Amino acid sequence: MHSLLPDATTRALRYLDGLATRSVAPTPAAVAQLSAFETPLPENPIAPSETLRLLDEVGSPATTAMAGPRFFGFVIGGALPATLAANWLAGAWDQNSCLHRATPATAVIEQVALRWLLDVLALPPTATGAFVTGATVANLCALAAARHTVLKRVGWDVEADGLFGAPPITVIVGAEIHPSVTKSLGILGLGRSRVRKIPTDNQGRLRAELLPEKIAGPTIIIAQAGNVNTGAFDPVAAICRHAHATGAWVHVDGAFGLWAAAAPELRHLATGLADADSWATDAHKWLNVPYDCGLAFVRDPHALQAAMAITAAYLPTEGIARNPADYTPELSRRARGVEVWAALHSLGRTGLADLITRNCTHARRFAEKLSAAGLEILNDVVLNQVLVTFGDAARTARVIAAIQAEGTCWAGITVWQGRTAMRISVSSWATTEADVDLSLAAILRVHAATP
């Protein structure tokens, strides 16, 4: 350990130091070198230092520089310094964080992180939550709590008796629902296709005035805070007013948009979010913690526990202590909340607000400069998302591929309301205005040089 861990530190620092100057996408030559991993399983032990050497020498160059300052794909950030260091320390702890009694340190740290999260995201302080792998599983957990509650209200115990023979649940979503939420609905037995889809406006916002007048029987409405293409928010306040008059459950997928509540200048976008019944977000997107970490929050703690806890007969809970496993699909799990705690502890309230605001300022700079250069921006840039086209679909795709190959920055391709576009998501703590300008110059250079 005494030579191996310093060796890992040296290699990691060399990797991180190189991020600012290397190609964001790995070179084709580096990817071709991955064949060095294609060996038979070693028959006998190999020195750990040799294992690490191969990982670094062959693996590192073939990574995408997602941890660097000019990766603008998929709305994902890099790991804040405090969170990477905390991740290493927690790895050394190697705690199986399912029970408070067995792992008090991680159970307490996660409980505190949860309290801080509810505070910065302006959610009800009495809500509960779960640290899971990502927003996909966070949506799954929150919707399981929703399923429990709406069926319990009509006298059906879904955990005990399943869905066969249960009263039907109406699920209402916006037409712009994220595909991962649709997948969660399939896993939960609520069906990927049997949802009622409400049309959206030109920014992808659910049109609340088109919600069904009368909602009867068990009903779940799924809203979105932060459309993955435009960054737009559904009118959650209006949706909640409508839903709660009839007893429907409102869930909000806020994988990145929920973080707007943490920045005073953006908080207006989050109006009404706290009125919902459950929420899902990611920490590995805008909070900039290492993969993987998503967060589910549920207003009624009993609902999440009813959906997730193993029965008392299996592992007795002890008094008031919070057992993480009572809130998550997993029993054995790593303590993802440690990096969340480290992020919030090191940033503080103002540091987090600054991170979110800074990224949005950079997004506006992208939009203004691209627009000034004669390119068309397809969305209202209200958050950290910018959609830009380079002409028709075929040319836009060619320019995006050329930008990715050029290597200064990386942004992905998307289709927004029938038009092919490049989606720039500014989500990293490491991005500076100089990185934005370097990226803009590269984008415009490639645009000019592409037929």
Ligand SMILES: *Cc1c(COP(=O)(O)O)cnc(C)c1O
């Ligand atoms: C990214 C995203 C998801 C899925 O999150 P994962 O962390 O990849 O599971 C769900 N909804 C929205 C709006 C997203 O942006």
